[in-house]
Amino acid sequence: MKIKYWKPWTFVLPALVAYLIVIVAPSLYTLRLSFFSWNGIAADKKFVGIKNYTYLLTEDAVFRVALRNNILWMAGSLTVIIGLGLMFALLLNRRLKGRSVFRSIFYFPYVLSGIIVALMWTWLYHPTKGFFNVILQQIGLSQLTHPWLADPKTALAAVFVAAVWQGVGLPMVLFLAGLQSIPRDCYEAAIIDGAKPRQSFRYITIPLLSETFVVVFATTLVNAMKVYDIIYGMTAGGPAQSTQVLSSWMYYQTFKFNNIGVGSAISWVLVLITMIIIIPYVYYTNKKSHL
Template identity: 65%
Template sequence: MTTKTIKPWLFLMPALIIYLTVIFIPALYTMYLSLFSWNGVSSSKVFVGLNNYSDLFMHDTVFAKALKNNLVWMIGSLTLMVGSGLALALLLNKKLKGRIIFRGVFYFPYVLSGIVVATGWAWLYNPTQGFVNKLLTMLGLEHWTQAWLADPKTALYAVFIAAMWQGIGQPMVLFLAGLQTIPQDPYEAALIDGAKSHQSFWYITLPLLRETFLIVIATTLIGSMKVYDIIYGMTGGGPAESTQVLSTWMVSQTFKFANIGTGSAIAAVLVLICMIVIIPYVYYTTKKSHV
């Protein structure tokens, strides 16, 4: 090999070493552990093949609930969070007084730690001293007050509202960036032709935001599958395992119940689901860049 062919690899080597040691090799080792029954302490591991995977899908009712909750979270994120982010972006893209301040206000929660948000919203949902129940009481809706995080029927949705408050800033900023790249010429031509505002939005804004939508949807999907900290901080997966998602159940199996093989199998399933989202996204973006 000549110096010309070796030099690029020398520049890539530091990043490649970090990637291999921090991500790739641990991921392979996790896949390896998913084939064993091991408590993480004993010196011997019992090879069980794919039994950990079959137990998850055939016998683990909490895993099924966690998978369902991830699906609910994903649908809520793609509809409510993305939709609200787009609506805020459209509003704050207009020439409003103080729009820069409002952009910062709506984006600020996104930079906060998930545990900080979880702690704050847990107090808001406090059944006796929380703001939510006190506000409902002030509005004469005492019959709506309840222990939001202690009821299996409402806990997941209450946590999602907190997550939506925190995460809405990301799609808003991405949509704002996309909106500011759209030229005004198509809108002026549509206005001359007598197009209504909703027609301009449907036939001009949405098509020209296609690339932005692709990024927002991909990041939202991946984020909804990896959600952990805010659920752990607000409910810990309870009550009655009603707010368990794949990541929280993986941590419980691995560190709480010392089922390293089962926890690794859940991690492998989570990686597989994320890859189903990431690979088409990378393929599409790569294909578009070579057109």
């Protein structure tokens, strides 16, 4: 079965061209732009070396807020979203009537767009008519009512709660798939050996889920770096820039303030952080598949 050496290239070509035009060339050009000072309109761009990067790290206070918010978002996702996802999966991992109904309910928010979730939750957080404040008032806790999205202290957490509602379904489904691939014999053997349920969980479930954990950690971290829609839709980075994240701040610097160089530098910071997360993951999964 001889195939001419150029034949595979013709099959790859359409995808390769689209990929080069839309992702590879533009991102490299953005890297170049990050070393220039440019307002996007002027004919000449001024080469400034790494000044855009040093500006971000030393002078741009909002950049530091955005970076901190991304890190907080990652920490929150790793603990709350993954924790709840595992809990939901464990609750669903047994023979129950209506199991698939419950699974559908918990997973459904994940298929909605960030913008839809943002609009729904903006209304839930409405200062006077929103669900949360009205309920707090009704149960006699009116001192706890709060303009959740308008206060810089609570805004990020409020948006994150909406993101938890939206995001729990993904780790849940992945954990559920992982749990169902654990052979039942393991647990039966453990019972014969006198293991308590908690010991079975600690010494069978958790270790045998390790591959699922790797997948879940990687996707959760990457999603946390990319977070944009839900924040833009709920607070647009405000109040007082308190909910900016790297991707939204990149949008503002580039398309609102016309600091193309600075915006490009932010997007490459994003690329680098994403690579730091993904490369070990790819390395790990490749090593696995060669074993």
